[in-house]
Amino acid sequence: MTSANDEVFLKVRDVLTDALGVDDDEVEPTTTLQADLGAESIDFLDIVFRLEKTFSIKIPKGELFPDDILNNPDYVDGDVVTPAGLKELKSSMPHADFTGFEDAPRVSKMPDLFTVNTIVKYVENKLQAA
Amino acid sequence: MRWVWIDTFVEFSSGKRAAAVKNVSLAEEHLHDHFPGYPVMPPALMIEGMAQTAGILVGEARDFQENVILAKIRRATFDDYAHPGDELRYEATVESLTEQAATTAGVVFKNDKEIGRVDLIFSHVDQASQNLDLPEENFVFTENFVNLLSDFRCKANHNADKP
Structure with a gap:
């Protein structure tokens, strides 16, 4: 279970606040991207690009979403x-x-x-x- | 009025980086309404200028085979106004480029002073939206845009040939 203090969680939260224009306190581990944060299809692509940069990882198309x-x-x-x-x-x-x-x-x-x-x-x- | 918001490229490094300039002129009709007596280049059109600079950069990287659509403005911040007589320079850098999409980071200068940042996401619409009923021809990179790049390359070659 993710705790709200995990380093990965905190970085993911930063990615989501930047990509979706939401506040820190709107992003909890169980928050859903579409229903709770209003993410649209292009935002998923934005999130993938930002995660790749933040964590220096490669995310093949369709692997995360x-x-x-x-x-x-x-x-x-x-x-x-x-x-x-x-x-x-x-x-x-x-x-x-x-x-x-x-x-x-x-x-x-x-x-x-x-x-x-x-x-x-x-x-x-x-x-x-x- | 043609929907071209850059005058010329001044730098173009395929797949990496491009810079284009736009000279703001009082001959542009919209400046008489925005605003009467105080003409200001609308920031939305500076975003469009950056989108055209970066969009041609992204399109050229794949030889204009796909329609490159502005999909998202990740960031657009401006610290100053631009008025008639000012020269705007849009500098765009490709951050990532995949089959599906591309991201670019951009800096806007007014008379060589940085006044804004515009980061964008482009989608390769043919790849991303195969179910759409799109025209067969490339409807993004029309003659107007492709000519901008040809003109730059002609000038670059001409200057290289000078003794």
């Missing part, structure tokens, strides 16, 4: 994410917390997986692997 998994018709049925789709999502996003989401996986709920904590865990995994 997978954007095309649910375009596969085998993985969705209307708004419902199929078991195969959920499996693929979990495998592609080991940095995300699926608690709650996996009980009733919906395409429309996918943005809730993109929290501050998701980014922190992704960066921590990247730094450990380096």
Whole structure:
């Protein structure tokens, strides 16, 4: 669990306040990027560029924020994410917390997986692997 | 009025850095309304000038094969006004360039004094938005913009040939 004092968290918070024009106190580990902070699609790209610079890491397209998994018709049925789709999502996003989401996986709920904590865990995994 | 907000390039290093100048003139109609009796170059048009400088830099890096769209203004700060008679210089540096997008950092000078910073994100729209019904031709880098770069290169070659 991310504590609010972690060095990685603090740097991620700076990235988000700069990229999204929000205040420090709006950014908590469980804050969602879209619903809580109002991030739009181009902001995700901005966040990726800023994370790469801040942490000196390389983030391949779709690794932090997978954007095309649910375009596969085998993985969705209307708004419902199929078991195969959920499996693929979990495998592609080991940095995300699926608690709650996996009980009733919906395409429309996918943005809730993109929290501050998701980014922190992704960066921590990247730094450990380096 | 043509939507070109730079007069000429004065520096161009492919994929890295470019500088363009814009001479603010009272012949520009909008300055008579902005503001009556006190003409000020609108900062929004200085952002556009930087976007054109940096956008051509980013587009040229991939040989103008893609439409480069200004996607986000990351930062735009100005500390001073520009008036008719002033020379603006937009200096843009590529920070990152991927298949999908590019980021640039920019500094705005007025008569050689720094007056602003404009950092931008450009999206390669053909790569990022394959489902859009886009025209086949490049609708961003029209003749007006491509000519700016050709003119600069002609001048650079001409100067290199001088004894």
